[in-house]
Amino acid sequence: MSPPCPNGPERRAGARAIAAMMFLVVLPASTRADWPRHRLDGAFPPGGRAGESVEIRLIGGDLDAVEGLWFDHPGIEADRIEGDEKPPRFRVTIAPDAPIGLHDVRAVGPLGVSNPRAFVIGDRPEAVEAEPNNNPGEAGPIAIGSVVNGQINGATDVDWFTFNGRAGQRVLIRLDAFRLDGTLDGEVRLFDASGRELAYGHDDLGQDPFVDATLPADGTYRIEVRDVVYSGAPAHLYRLTLHDGPHVDAVVPRAIAPGETATVSLLGRNLGGEPTGTLLPDGLPLERLEVTITAPPEAAFDPDRPGVGHQSSAGGGVAGFWYTFENDRGTAEPVFISQALAPVVVEQERGTGGAPPRLEPPCDVSGDFLEVGDADSYRFEAKKGQVWIIEVFADRIGSPVDASLLVQQIREDGSVVRDIGEADDLGDPGTGPRFGTGTVDPILRFQAPEDGLYQVFVGDLFNATVPAPGAVYRLVIRPERPDFLLFTAPSDPGSPEGVTLHAGGRATASVLAHRLDGFARPIRVEAEGLPAGVSAEPVVIAANQAVAPIVFAASDGAPPKLGTVRLVGRPLAEDGSPADGPARVAVAGSITRGPAPVAPARVTRGLVLAVRPDAPILLSASPSEVVVSQGEQVELTARVARRPGVEAEIQVSADALPNNVGADTPKIEKDKDEATLTLTVPGNAEPGIYTVLLRGTGKVSVPDPVNPGQAREVDLNEPSNPITLTITKK
CATH class of the missing domain: 2.60.120.380 (Jelly Rolls)
Structure with missing residues (x-):
């Protein structure tokens, strides 16, 4: 080598x-959404200023009946604006002390709770782009030290902006799009008054553009924003920030021990520090400024509240905190500092x-x-x-x-x-x-x-x-140190909404294990903080698995609710008994574009669960615990309880099966309420403790949750209670 x-x-x-x-590796079969869902592709504008309010509109699908918005912080509140507009608009009020940075917003209505989208809180004046601004002569104003929220909505849409600057002024232009969960692949160009291009940005901060330029003269300048391949769509949202304040590129050291106070060096621009000697591609200096930072105590590194920055799924298991630098010229974007190992x-x-x-x-x-x-x-x-x-x-x-x-x-x-x-x-x-x-x-x-x-x-x-x-x-x-990281995400990669649970029914989420240093034991996962009327039986991620389902159940008549739940994993011995080892709280996450073999995903602020009115059927499986040896079969009974007026043939299948284990797919006829499903465990099935479940699919007519008094045909995909399957050696 x-x-x-x-x-x-x-x-x-x-x-x-x-x-x-x-x-x-081969994963448990993905689940198809059983009901129509509120799909949120974006909220526009995708942010606002702390201490102010902003009127936003929703972009996505099945949003006409949305009743409210869920935000991850109590300092952000939304009120629906009265009127007949569809989807409805909301006035979002942001408290003065709401944390600066990225937050989650979800749409909530009779179809449940949607997937998350990013909503950014800033501390600079905000505006919304005004069309037409498709050429330099129509350029809209943007002041240095402000944010303009915009949208590239059409293949030929190009947005122009103009500002006045001084000779020698170092300005920073940041376009946020990818980190807003948007679809815009943005690029930015800076021009002087004569039309000469001074700077260009694309894929500079991750997949978003960033421009650092020193203005050559007093006068008028223009900024062009567009998609790099001239694509356009309603979800091509962006936030364009123009300022001459601080920007932090990095912190050295990048890790601090919990509770420790450390002197660190900030590397960046407009910090008020000393040149590092490193010249950036445009010939401008990178600055260094020493500051003192106190890390929060270890208990404050809470995976349920990951902070106010964009944290990709790759970094979802890294403990740390977000630091925001301020000086007399403004506030920098938050930067992540790790917990030292x-x-x-x-x-x-x-x-x-x-x-x-x-x-x-x-x-x-x-x-x-x-x-x-x-x-x-x-x-x-x-x-x-x-x-x-x-x-x-x-x-x-x-x-x-x-x-x-x-x-x-x-x-x-x-x-x-x-x-x-x-x-x-x-x-x-x-x-x-x-x-x-x-x-x-x-x-x-x-x-x-x-x-x-x-x-x-x-x-x-x-x-x-x-x-x-x-x-x-x-x-x-x-x-x-053999250990594991635990994550939770929507069960269906193609429909990454929150968990919507209907009274008298069940819904699932996925729990995901990332094993470290050769950790190869089963993991028992339990739900904590569930609302009244909602339950979830513990499940096991087998020693050879990365994914298992967790099943939430709502009692008959459970009232509508909305909140977050906490999943905790603990290691087990091979025989399923408790074992020594720390508990791990699951970090919640969601794909932001997909589905794909490896779709972009980020950490979200908690696993959000909504309870809505009645489920049309309840599917149950028995026995709930089975032990079977390699080379044998075992029978499970699937029973369905239908709501009055629901007539449907239910196709039953097994989900989340271990590798090589198979099952038949019986039907529960319209005039029957049960069927028998046979699991076949071949001789090459790996022994262990697994969590599996049954699924019931079929078309049924139910009361339309969006249009009261009308019926709606839906595709059911109802999970059963979890089944603990223990495979033993022959």
Whole structure:
């Protein structure tokens, strides 16, 4: 083996998708939505200013009967505006102390609770673009230090804006679209009064554009916003921010121990700090400013409340907090700081001909690739048989670094004895279609073959041609600790709404396990904080599984409710008995575009559950616990209870079955209320404890929840109670 090349041509998004697809496994069959759902593609404008109110309209499907909006923070309230407009409009009032940053909004109505969409709270004056503004002569005004909310709604739609600036003024232009869960692939151009292009932005901050420019003269300037392929749609929403205030690209170190007060360096623009010596692609300096930050205590790292920034599914399991920098010129966007996993070390660049720095594991090293072609190396000593987990956090903390690792045994003079191991992307563990947690970050299990000196090379496959100001990483060397991360997401990748539960019926969500350091035990998952009248039996994610369903049930007559629930996972022994190990709270998430083998997804603010009036049927399975040996069959009884007036033939199937286990698909005839389903467990089925369920499908006519007094035909897809299936060896 040879040292990994730090200048590969791959882009992170493509590398992540390839790595994830390479590791895809067979998942339980996805479920089709049983009722029409409120589908929210966006709210426009997609944000507002703290302390003010804004009138918004909804974009999506089946929204005409929406009654209200759910926000993740009590400081954001919505009132429906009276009138006949469909979908209805809402006046959103934002409290002065509502946290600056990204929040979730969902539509709520007789069809339940929708999927989330981003709603941003800022502290600058806000406006909405006014059409026509499709050419420079129609450019609308935007003041420095303000935000304009816009929409590219049509293939030929291009939005122009104009502002006045001063010679030598350093202005920053940020277009948020992807992080708003929108479909716009935006690009931004800056022109002077003569029409000369001064700057261009595309895919600069993740998949959104960012422009940093120093104005050459006093005068008028114009900004052009458009989709990079001239696409347009109602959900092509954006927030265009023009300001001369602070912008933080990175924080060094990128991790702080819980409760600790640390002096850190902010790297960015317009910070009021000193030049770092690094020049950005446009020749402007990157600044450094030291500030003091106190991390919250460990108890405050709450996965149910992940903060106010955009956190991708890849980084959903990284504990930390969001820090917002302010100075007399404004407020910067929040930046994520991780919870340190070991004593924190900041990279020290070696001089010409100098030896790489020596580390004393365990350690949490903050490094960077601010210069083109940079690659870092570190040395440490290890005893024979000693095991360390060596991993890089970059993609998972929002950095553009696409890291690779190489570990070598070396002599004291630096000559190489042998290559020990190398690592690149960490593939998706099987959660991809619902909430992909694969990453382009590398992780390596190192076991020292003998006492000696070892060297770690960290390379960057992304930073090939231009400096990347946010190109920071964490190199963590830590003991091996088998553990797991827990996530929850909608069961149906094609319809990622919240959990809508009908009184007297059931609904499901998926619980997803990302196993760490060889953790291979079953995980028992329980729901906490359920409202009165709602229950959920504990379920088990088998030792060889990444996904299992959790089933929520509402009692007959349960009143309408809306809120969040908490799922907690605990490790089990192989026989299903409780085992030592910490409990893990599930981080909620949702895909934002899809379905796809690995769809873009982000962390959301809690698993939202709504209770609505009566379910047309209740499907039950018995027995609820079965034990079967390899090579045998077992029979389950499916029973259906129909509401008065509901006449339907119900097709029964098994869902979430272990690999290689099969089942027949009996029917419950219209004049019957039960059928028998046979599970076949072949000799190659892996022993273990599994959670499975039955599903009942069919077409039925029910009272229309949107139009009272009318009937509506719906496609049922009703889950049964969960069944604990234990497969034993033959």
